[in-house]
Amino acid sequence: MNAPSTSFGVIRSMSVPRLREMITKTAAIVLKSMKFRDTSKIVTFYSRTFGKLKAVAKGARETKSKFGAALEPMSLVSLVLYKKPNKDLHLISQCDILDQYKNVHVAMERMSVGLAMVELLERVTHDEEENSALFSLVVDCLGVLDKSDKNFQSILLAFEVQMASRLGFGPSLETCLSCGTTLGRFDRKAVGVFKIPQGAVVCPECLQLPPLPGGRMSIEGRKSSMEVFRVLRSFQEKRLELIPSIEYDDATGNEIDETLRLYLRHHFEDLKPLKSTEVFQKLFEEVKGG
Numbered sequence: 356m357n358a359p360s361t362s363f364g365v366i367r368s369m370s371v372p373r374l375r376e377m378i379t380k381t382a383a384i385v386l387k388s389m390k391f392r393d394t395s396k397i398v399t400f401y402s403r404t405f406g407k408l409k410a411v412a413k414g415a416r417e418t419k420s421k422f423g424a425a426l427e428p429m430s431l432v433s434l435v436l437y438k439k440p441n442k443d444l445h446l447i448s449q450c451d452i453l454d455q456y457k458n459v460h461v462a463m464e465r466m467s468v469g470l471a472m473v474e475l476l477e478r479v480t481h482d483e484e485e486n487s488a489l490f491s492l493v494v495d496c497l498g499v500l501d502k503s504d505k506n507f508q509s510i511l512l513a514f515e516v517q518m519a520s521r522l523g524f525g526p527s528l529e530t531c532l533s534c535g536t537t538l539g540r541f542d543r544k545a546v547g548v549f550k551i552p553q554g555a556v557v558c559p560e561c562l563q564l565p566p567l568p569g570g571r572m573s574i575e576g577r578k579s580s581m582e583v584f585r586v587l588r589s590f591q592e593k594r595l596e597l598i599p600s601i602e603y604d605d606a607t608g609n610e611i612d613e614t615l616r617l618y619l620r621h622h623f624e625d626l627k628p629l630k631s632t633e634v635f636q637k638l639f640e641e642v643k644g645g
């Protein structure tokens with residue numbers, strides 16, 4: 356009966372000494388917060404160094420809290436944390452505002468786009484998976500949203516398609532999935548198909564080929580004009596500060612919105628409609644209705 360004692364011995368010698376919490380500093384965007392106990396909050400951040408993480412802000416709901424407005428969603432903050440190894444809830448030591456994106460808060464449409472971005476980021480990311488490119492994207496999108504005076508919706512669409520790229524499944528919008536021809540050469544009104552599982556486009560010429568086998572690929576997918584793919588490609592490629600200047604009509608915008616929604620849902624099956632979008636949709640309707 357030597358074996359069991361030997362294996363226990365091995366386990367004991369391999370066991371990790373108790374790790375102590377460390378104090379660490381990172382830039383982060385506030386995604387959301389919720390009440391915790393009598394006076395505190397649990398805040399979810401997307402941080403540059405650790406990706407998404409949750410931390411307790413002790414006393415954050417007291418009137419003279421040291422945190423002030425730093426824990427509001429969409430704030431860019433400098434965060435000092437007591438980070439506990441192997442725990443999913445940490446403790447905030449200090450949280451200072453780096454940028455509040457004040458203009459985002461004063462206009463309803465801008466705010467709905469900003470809140471939709473942070474809500475989406477919260478839903479599609481896992482705790483403590485570092486992705487500094489994704490952190491930079493949300494910071495830059497909030498910055499552009501704060502400064503721009505038109506086409507706010509474009510910033511959300513650009514955020515969605517660029518987020519997909521930075522998570523490793525950006526759609527392929529340059530060439531036809533079937534024949535490899537450049538999509539940019541087709542008339543804007545010509546119709547192609549976006550194949551959602553592949554995240555790629557089948558060109559108008561391939562759609563005219565005789566049906567399978569040996570002919571065209573299965574055309575299951577979303578039929579759209581080449582204009583839709585052209586604008587979507589601009590959202591994917593252009594520098595963010597140029598995004599609000601991209602012009603397109605409402606039908607194209609709605610089609611891109613729907614295509615991206617289906618595409619993201621294909622990759623995140625449990626992705627429900629965003630709360631922020633629903634709330635603002637209702638508000639818009641109330642405003643329009645007088």
Ligand SMILES: [Zn+2]
Nearest residue numbers: 531534558561
């Ligand atoms: Zn083709």
